[in-house]
Amino acid sequence: MPFKKNFLWGGATAANQCEGGYSEGGRGPANVDMAPWGEDRQSVITGRMKMLEFDDHHFYPAKNAIDMYHHYKEDIRMFGEMGFKVYRMSIAWSRIFPKGDETEPNEEGLSFYENVFRECHRYGIEPLVTITHFDCPIHLIKEYGSWRNRKMIKFYERLCRTLFRRYKGMVRYWLTFNEINMIFHAPFMGAGLCFEEGEDEWKVKYQSAHHELVASALATKIAHEEDPENKVGCMLAAGNYYPYSCRPEDMWEAICCDRNNYFFIDVQSRGAYPAYALKKMEREGTMPHMEPGDAELLKNNTVDFVSFSYYTSRCASAKPELHENTRGNLIPTVKNPYLESTDWGWQIDPLGLRITLNALYDRYQKPLFVVENGLGAVDQPVEGPDGELTVEDDYRIDYLRKHIQAMRDAVTEDGVDLMGYTTWGPIDLVSAGTGEMRKRYGFIYVDRDDQGKGTLKRYRKKSFWWYKRVIESNGECLD
Numbered sequence: 001m002p003f004k005k006n007f008l009w010g011g012a013t014a015a016n017q018c019e020g021g022y023s024e025g026g027r028g029p030a031n032v033d034m035a036p037w038g039e040d041r042q043s044v045i046t047g048r049m050k051m052l053e054f055d056d057h058h059f060y061p062a063k064n065a066i067d068m069y070h071h072y073k074e075d076i077r078m079f080g081e082m083g084f085k086v087y088r089m090s091i092a093w094s095r096i097f098p099k100g101d102e103t104e105p106n107e108e109g110l111s112f113y114e115n116v117f118r119e120c121h122r123y124g125i126e127p128l129v130t131i132t133h134f135d136c137p138i139h140l141i142k143e144y145g146s147w148r149n150r151k152m153i154k155f156y157e158r159l160c161r162t163l164f165r166r167y168k169g170m171v172r173y174w175l176t177f178n179e180i181n182m183i184f185h186a187p188f189m190g191a192g193l194c195f196e197e198g199e200d201e202w203k204v205k206y207q208s209a210h211h212e213l214v215a216s217a218l219a220t221k222i223a224h225e226e227d228p229e230n231k232v233g234c235m236l237a238a239g240n241y242y243p244y245s246c247r248p249e250d251m252w253e254a255i256c257c258d259r260n261n262y263f264f265i266d267v268q269s270r271g272a273y274p275a276y277a278l279k280k281m282e283r284e285g286t287m288p289h290m291e292p293g294d295a296e297l298l299k300n301n302t303v304d305f306v307s308f309s310y311y312t313s314r315c316a317s318a319k320p321e322l323h324e325n326t327r328g329n330l331i332p333t334v335k336n337p338y339l340e341s342t343d344w345g346w347q348i349d350p351l352g353l354r355i356t357l358n359a360l361y362d363r364y365q366k367p368l369f370v371v372e373n374g375l376g377a378v379d380q381p382v383e384g385p386d387g388e389l390t391v392e393d394d395y396r397i398d399y400l401r402k403h404i405q406a407m408r409d410a411v412t413e414d415g416v417d418l419m420g421y422t423t424w425g426p427i428d429l430v431s432a433g434t435g436e437m438r439k440r441y442g443f444i445y446v447d448r449d450d451q452g453k454g455t456l457k458r459y460r461k462k463s464f465w466w467y468k469r470v471i472e473s474n475g476e477c478l479d
């Protein structure tokens with residue numbers, strides 16, 4: 001058998017991309033609500049265009065998303081039907097603390113997630129909870145400037161303590177920050193950061209990253225104190241860099257680009273700032289202010305496992321201006337001439353997943369967890385034999401099959417210790433990068449379009465049945 005007996009197969013979502021119910025149950029507004037659909041999205045998520053209130057001329061897809069807030073029972077039942085062992089989901093911070101700096105949590109928010117976890121356990125599904133998947137209450141941004149302010153550590157600590165206590169025995173797997181390295185690439189969406197004219201953006205980013213890293217170590221400490229059964233992971237937007245050529249300068253560039261991402265996980269997993277990062281921050285004048293005790297906290301509270309998203313590998317050149325560029329999960333890269341691309345320009349590289357798994361395992365020697373992987377594509381619903389709508393999504397099956405095969409090679413041939421695999425978007429949801437609905441990842445089709453129109457009815461795609469067989473056979477049967 002290629003995968004462990006208790007291998008965690010499942011799917012991953014984020015509150016802001018599927019829940020909706022943005023003002024229900026006492027929930028407060030958050031940065032992720034304010035990312036509009038359309039051409040301004042990019043400027044908003046990168047913090048260059050300030051959007052801290054809704055306005056009348058933009059459409060905000062996260063407000064209602066796929067309304068999982070009201071459909072969660074039906075959705076989790078379908079995950080159960082596919083045989084999920086794990087469901088990765090996130091908590092909307094502003095459901096628990098609507099403003100973020102209250103001392104008492106919002107009971108309605110807490111009981112909503114309690115019901116979600118109960119529903120998971122009904123089908124034998126283990127929840128894997130991302131404590132923050134990009135979200136930050138708007139009040140914390142307006143009042144404190146979000147993660148640039150050290151006070152955020154306290155607010156986050158309160159959130160974590162509340163969650164660990166309330167869900168003790170119901171949740172065992174936690175991730176502190178989704179794609180923590182996104183703070184560099186999409187600072188408003190990733191960490192609620194907006195920039196003022198003339199401000200040194202990189203200095204703010206590194207200071208905020210330091211606060212998140214300290215908060216993450218503190219969360220790990222509290223999780224272990226509250227319940228020794230808790231397992232805490234870090235989460236990286238991964239995908240190794242290849243040098244564009246074997247020119248030493250290209251190779252060096254690839255190493256530097258990888259380090260920009262490893263930087264976070266090096267701290268969370270090894271417990272200290274790596275030498276290359278200290279030198280870089282010193283050189284560039286971006287060294288964050290650290291308080292006494294920070295280094296010790298980081299050292300003593302490293303994560304139990306390393307999780308990551310993988311959609312594509314990346315490519316680096318010492319002379320990027322000479323090459324074509326392409327987008328990939330909010331991180332632009334030099335286009336690799338050997339790879340094909342999705343309709344959104346993300347290059348497809350299953351072997352890159354094996355390479356990434358090996359690189360991370362060599363570096364950290366901790367169990368790994370692939371918590372996002374999938375194909376965003378346009379689906380054409382057709383009528384199935386039973387009269388219900390379906391989608392013949394062989395392209396999605398093909399993508400996932402090849403990636404699972406690569407993962408299998410990493411486990412059986414290379415000896416990588418892998419805990420599980422959750423595909424991104426087991427049910428269609430709003431795209432983080434573009435705000436579109438038409439960029440679909442799911443095994444379950446949701447009738448909703450980019451303008452928010454549709455019945456919200458759910459339909460099983462061909463991949464639904466395929467993934468069910470994959471799980472049933474514990475990854476043995478990929479046909």
Ligand code: BGP
Nearest residue numbers: 014179329376430431432433434
């Ligand atoms: C990751 C995020 C997810 C998700 C995914 C796919 O960066 O963690 O939230 O959305 O990418 O990206 P997109 O939605 O832009 O296709």
